[in-house]
Amino acid sequence: MSNIHQQLKQRRKQLGLKQEDMQMRVGMARQQYQRLEAAGNPSLNNLELVAKGLQLELMLIPQEKLLAVKAILEGRSNAATATTNTNALADNPWQHLLGEDE
Numbered sequence: 001m002s003n004i005h006q007q008l009k010q011r012r013k014q015l016g017l018k019q020e021d022m023q024m025r026v027g028m029a030r031q032q033y034q035r036l037e038a039a040g041n042p043s044l045n046n047l048e049l050v051a052k053g054l055q056l057e058l059m060l061i062p063q064e065k066l067l068a069v070k071a072i073l074e075g076r077s078n079a080a081t082a083t084t085n086t087n088a089l090a091d092n093p094w095q096h097l098l099g100e101d102e
Contacts, residue, residue: 004047009037011054026053 012018017025022033027051036042036050051058061069 003039005039008050011056012037016053017054022050023055026050028053052068094099 012022019034019037020030022028023030026033028050033050035074036046041095042050048058
């Protein structure tokens with residue numbers, strides 16, 4: 001998986017945005033956003049702000065669940081998801097992945 005800077009740049013381009021568009025979306029000057037994409041070290045607040053502006057969600061995933069989450073994101077099935085009812089999985093693809101009962 002690419003680093004966070006590459007993911008932000010890729011997502012911005014997917015949305016058809018330029019770096020200068022980020023000022024209107026998140027209130028961050030083009031130069032500041034440019035530094036962030038070029039391997040800057042964003043604070044958590046700035047990272048959350050940029051993620052929201054790019055329609056992304058930040059999430060911490062337990063390492064033991066990482067393969068199952070990646071499989072879902074890639075549209076693959078694996079042992080963790082195969083035992084789940086497919087109709088219920090379609091309604092809530094994240095069920096049971098983070099150790100929750102429901």
